[in-house]
Amino acid sequence: MALWPAWRPGATNSRIRFSLFKDEMTRFTAKRLGTKPIIHPGLAQTIGTNINGPSAIRVPDWLKAPLGRYYLYFADHRGDHIRLAHSDRIAGPWQVHEPGALRLEDSGFPTRSSELDPPERLRESVATGDLRPHIASPDVHVDQARRQIVMHYHGLEIDCTQTTRRAVSGNGLEFRDPQPTGADFYARVxxxxxxxxxxxxxxxxxxxxxxxxxxxxxxRLGDPATRHVAVFPFGDQLFLVFSRIGDAPERLLISRVLTTGSWRSWRLSDPRELLRAETPWEGAGQPVSPSHTGPADEPVNQLRDPHVLSEGNHLWLFYACAGESGLALAQLNRSGSDRE
Structure with missing residues (x-):
């Protein structure tokens, strides 16, 4: 995936719409829950060592015989299935459902490298296996009206572009009817x-x-260097949590989305830092260096892949820690407001 040619860490771009608001903006702090990741390779061999892309739901009351009160979907950067963990408490302990939730062969995407027709610039990556069929970045929602669970996820198309598809489930465990959505990858709906x-x-x-x-x-709403995002409303305000490829260290930032006028004219407030690696299990002991596109197969000083679950008066922030070494949990708390 290529960034805009004009972009580099620390650079500005006139097409990026950051704005100073003239009204009050709610501010948030993030408080870590626990002293270790909630999901890590030691929980089950089936989840592997590359762990990223969290998306959690509160299991709806109409779902019969659930595994737990909460379902947490996640992925491997090059995975052949979407992983699933469950718990009766948001802070855990979480137990891995080893069959997972959606397998590559049921995703609607190519399943074998021999099916791919890559452009010249990607042929070597396909030949070496660095780029291969996979599914990842689940984004899961409860459709109360239709009594179904909806998953958006990305995969590799025949031409080696990466796009988002959508599948549905009656129990949150098996998903069916995968359909293209037209959205780019790493989608948060x-x-x-x-x-x-x-x-x-x-x-x-x-x-x-x-x-x-x-x-x-x-x-274009945000920085072209944006990797994963989380979007959540708070009162009459809308917020975007994200990280940026190229930051040193890559960390979680937050902006308010100014939603006046046409959606094509929405813009972001100047980003504020929300959370960075401060513990060894988040990668704080690793060197600080600019992050890159692609997987992190070893622990690095990076926080990625935010996801916010809103539950009553609580906002839970899930994120990938030490690059893609595990998943951690924090609580978002309102810390007042200020005039931008």
Whole structure:
């Protein structure tokens, strides 16, 4: 995945819409829960050592015989299935459901490298196996009206582009009917004022004409260096949590989304730092250096892949720690407001 040619860490770009707000903006702090990752390779051999892309739901009351009160979906950067853990408490302990939730062969994406037709620049990566069929970055939601669980996830197309598909489930364990959505990869789907949107890699914002089944038009909302994002509403405000490829260290930032006017004119407040690696299990003992695209197969000083679960008056922040070495949990707390 190439960044915009004009972008480099620390650079500015006139097409990136950051803004100073003239009204009050709620501020948040993140408080870690526990003294270790909630998901780590030691929980089960089936999840491997590359762990990223958390997405959690509170299991709906209509779901029969659930494994637990909470389901946590996650991935391997080059994985052949979407992982799943469950717990009766948000802070854990979490238990891995070893069969997982969605397998590559049921995803609608190619399953073998021989099916791929890569462009010249990617042929070597396919030949070496660095780029191969996979599914990852689950984004899971409860559709109360239809009594189904909806998963958005990304994979590799025949031409080696990466896109987002959508599948549904009646129990949160087996997903069916995978369909293309038209959105770029690393999609986080959210609803705002009755309309469904998706925020993706590289700062793209998509709008859906059909409640999240497909995404058509798009506009650049955030920094082209944006990796994963989380989007959540708080009162009448909308917030974006994200990390950026190239930051040293890569860490979690937060901006408010100013949603006045057309969605194509939305813009972000100047980002504030929300959380960085401060413990050994988050990678704080590793050297500080600019992050890169692609997987992190060894512990690094990076926090990635935020996901926010809103539950009543609580906001839970899940994130990948030490690059892609595990998943951790924090609570977002309002710390007042200020005038930008």
């Amino acid at each position: 959210f609803e705002w004022q009755g309309v469904t949107y998706a925020a993706t890699l590289a700062g793209w914002l998509y709008r859906s004409p059909d409640s999240g089944q497909t995404f058509t038009g798009r506009t």
